[in-house]
Amino acid sequence: MITGGLGFIGSNLAIRLVQLGANVTVVDACIPGCGGNARNLDEVSNDIRVAPFDIGDSDNVRPLLKRVDVIFNLAGEVSHTHSMEHPARDLDINARSQLLFVHECARQLPGVRIVYTSTRQVYGRPEYLPVDEAHPVAPVDYNGVSKNAAGEYHLMLTRSGQLDAAILRLTNIYGPRLALNVPCQGVLSVFFMRLLLHLPIEIYGDGRQLRDPVYVDDAVEALLRTGAAAKLQSRIYNVGFPEALALGDVAETLCRIAGAAPPVYRPFPHELSKIDIGSFATDATRIRRELQWQPEVSLEDGAARTLRFFQERLSDYLDPAAGYPRCALPRAAGLDKAPAVA
Amino acid sequence: MITGGLGFIGSNLAIRLVQLGANVTVVDACIPGCGGNARNLDEVSNDIRVAPFDIGDSDNVRPLLKRVDVIFNLAGEVSHTHSMEHPARDLDINARSQLLFVHECARQLPGVRIVYTSTRQVYGRPEYLPVDEAHPVAPVDYNGVSKNAAGEYHLMLTRSGQLDAAILRLTNIYGPRLALNVPCQGVLSVFFMRLLLHLPIEIYGDGRQLRDPVYVDDAVEALLRTGAAAKLQSRIYNVGFPEALALGDVAETLCRIAGAAPPVYRPFPHELSKIDIGSFATDATRIRRELQWQPEVSLEDGAARTLRFFQERLSDYLDPAAGYPRCALPRAAGLDKAPAVA
Numbered sequence: 001m002i003t004g005g006l007g008f009i010g011s012n013l014a015i016r017l018v019q020l021g022a023n024v025t026v027v028d029a030c031i032p033g034c035g036g037n038a039r040n041l042d043e044v045s046n047d048i049r050v051a052p053f054d055i056g057d058s059d060n061v062r063p064l065l066k067r068v069d070v071i072f073n074l075a076g077e078v079s080h081t082h083s084m085e086h087p088a089r090d091l092d093i094n095a096r097s098q099l100l101f102v103h104e105c106a107r108q109l110p111g112v113r114i115v116y117t118s119t120r121q122v123y124g125r126p127e128y129l130p131v132d133e134a135h136p137v138a139p140v141d142y143n144g145v146s147k148n149a150a151g152e153y154h155l156m157l158t159r160s161g162q163l164d165a166a167i168l169r170l171t172n173i174y175g176p177r178l179a180l181n182v183p184c185q186g187v188l189s190v191f192f193m194r195l196l197l198h199l200p201i202e203i204y205g206d207g208r209q210l211r212d213p214v215y216v217d218d219a220v221e222a223l224l225r226t227g228a229a230a231k232l233q234s235r236i237y238n239v240g241f242p243e244a245l246a247l248g249d250v251a252e253t254l255c256r257i258a259g260a261a262p263p264v265y266r267p268f269p270h271e272l273s274k275i276d277i278g279s280f281a282t283d284a285t286r287i288r289r290e291l292q293w294q295p296e297v298s299l300e301d302g303a304a305r306t307l308r309f310f311q312e313r314l315s316d317y318l319d320p321a322a323g324y325p326r327c328a329l330p331r332a333a334g335l336d337k338a339p340a341v342a
Numbered sequence: 343m344i345t346g347g348l349g350f351i352g353s354n355l356a357i358r359l360v361q362l363g364a365n366v367t368v369v370d371a372c373i374p375g376c377g378g379n380a381r382n383l384d385e386v387s388n389d390i391r392v393a394p395f396d397i398g399d400s401d402n403v404r405p406l407l408k409r410v411d412v413i414f415n416l417a418g419e420v421s422h423t424h425s426m427e428h429p430a431r432d433l434d435i436n437a438r439s440q441l442l443f444v445h446e447c448a449r450q451l452p453g454v455r456i457v458y459t460s461t462r463q464v465y466g467r468p469e470y471l472p473v474d475e476a477h478p479v480a481p482v483d484y485n486g487v488s489k490n491a492a493g494e495y496h497l498m499l500t501r502s503g504q505l506d507a508a509i510l511r512l513t514n515i516y517g518p519r520l521a522l523n524v525p526c527q528g529v530l531s532v533f534f535m536r537l538l539l540h541l542p543i544e545i546y547g548d549g550r551q552l553r554d555p556v557y558v559d560d561a562v563e564a565l566l567r568t569g570a571a572a573k574l575q576s577r578i579y580n581v582g583f584p585e586a587l588a589l590g591d592v593a594e595t596l597c598r599i600a601g602a603a604p605p606v607y608r609p610f611p612h613e614l615s616k617i618d619i620g621s622f623a624t625d626a627t628r629i630r631r632e633l634q635w636q637p638e639v640s641l642e643d644g645a646a647r648t649l650r651f652f653q654e655r656l657s658d659y660l661d662p663a664a665g666y667p668r669c670a671l672p673r674a675a676g677l678d679k680a681p682a683v684a
Contacts, residue, residue: 087445100429141502142498
């Protein structure tokens with residue numbers, strides 16, 4: 001089972017699992033703003049079951065859990081900016097639905113292996129580089145808090161013997177099926193979107209902040225190794241590229257591969273600076289040692305493959321006539337209403 | 343402002359603040375099961391404003407935030423057993439309403455001092471004793487996850503300059519106004535409730551697990567010092583008694599002070615053993631050094647004061663004719679429904 005299997009990483013994982021001969025069920029409610037796209041599974045649509053439910057909808061999820069061997073739990077909202085404007089929505093998607101889901105998994109499939117995709121954002125502004133798994137959790141946005149809480153639910157149920165969970169803390173991932181039409185999902189989807197719309201790439205600040213992007217096939221390999229390991233030595237694994245690059249250099253590389261003009265540098269927007277984490281570099285020693293994972297695809301290769309994919313299938317992801325994609329969520333909305341708690 | 347000010351610790355804090363001449367607003371929705379009791383504020387009811395709103399009800403909370411100097415944020419569900427049977431309710435109360443509340447505080451009162459009461463339960467089963475603030479967060483129940491997430495929201499908004507928050511991680515607190523009629527709130531309210539109903543105290547297991555109970559006036563003093571400090575050196579403070587005692591010895595002391603028969607030992611119930619944390623002892627060095635706090639009231643003194651209070655006012659807390667109080671929540675309910683997230 002793959003939750004969030006219509007999303008960017010989830011769909012790449014689903015296709016790979018079908019290629020490997022697995023029987024795959026995708027659970028994905030395609031919540032607006034989260035990046036799900038039904039076209040992502042076009043090439044395997046006859047070989048896969050897609051259940052259009054929220055993972056917190058226990059009555060509908062329960063029957064799907066029968067005969068599940070491994071759960072790849074990728075459903076969620078990854079946008080930091082969405083979380084700052086709609087904090088309760090972020091909590092509902094990332095923590096409340098996840099809580100209901102893992103609670104149901106523990107009841108129906110006690111001890112099941114479940115791999116949850118978290119984010120390096122839970123570390124916040126790094127106290128040191130590269131960041132290993134012992135680095136304090138100190139997020140600088142609501143999204144980091146809710147993603148971490150969901151991870152804690154997995155770990156708590158593992159400590160009490162009800163699940164066999166692992167958390168992957170992913171750095172920036174890029175590749176085919178990036179949600180180009182969700183510009184709030186991260187800097188790399190914006191870069192590729194702008195290249196494909198023939199717009200200049202814009203860098204906020206001096207572009208010297210470090211990033212360590214991983215190509216999606218490598219991220220999928222990390223998920224598979226974590227899901228398949230006979231016994232996990234650890235419960236939390238960082239996933240990032242061993243060598244970090246300046247974000248400006250990442251952008252220059254993408255522009256070069258795309259044959260586009262070099263990036264333009266802009267002042268850092270004030271509202272983003274509050275949740276900016278500065279430089280980030282991953283220490284992925286643990287997953288290399290324990291699961292023999294390391295990324296195989298260079299940025300040049302990965303960028304070329306990504307551009308090739310989207311050049312063939314751009315209309316599944318962007319409407320070039322419509323120009324720059326708009327955020328799926330209203331901006332600066334009033335605060336979400338509190339639910340009844342009784 | 344005191345959230346949860348109709349509860350056990352909140353009401354003791356409210357009464358002390360009125361005695362000190364403060365202008366106090368209590369926000370408390372008296373959610374069934376959380377231990378709020380309107381009788382708790384009887385002696386100050388003319389000197390205090392009580393707003394019967396959920397703290398996540400931003401429209402009603404917003405006007406109350408005008409001219410607030412310090413927020414003592416005690417609202418929440420503290421029952422571990424409630425959380426295991428109603429996990430989404432636990433998240434809604436402890437994380438969702440808290441998120442909406444701190445988000446509103448940050449908007450209306452940027453930089454305000456806010457003291458949030460968390461729990462030693464976030465540490466889970468201690469890896470070492472005594473437990474200092476550097477101990478890993480590793481809760482063994484849903485309640486520990488949601489309480490920790492609420493604390494993380496406070497800390498995140500403090501990191502980004504929007505609040506000036508501190509988290510107190512409280513050990514077992516006891517004293518006048520304990521929620522005797524909420525038997526799921528903790529071992530000490532059960533002990534006092536049974537003594538006052540002339541029932542034998544029951545100890546699960548051999549009674550050798552360590553606990554370090556703090557009398558409520560001392561906990562209130564810790565809250566006041568944290569709220570009043572000109573500048574906080576730290577953001578997380580443990581609050582516990584410097585010497586831990588075996589739980590059996592705590593019970594023996596209470597029985598002796600009450601003139602009751604000694605405790606009875608029972609096998610540990612299986613469903614509780616999964617969320618039992620074994621021995622706990624607090625390292626409260628940080629709050630002693632930085633805020634000069636240490637408990638003043640011995641267990642003997644505190645127990646005597648507690649029994650005296652309840653002997654005079656038992657009918658405000660328990661109906662002896664009704665016998666053992668029943669849990670306010672249905673047991674073993676089906677899983678809470680997921681909310682709409684769109």
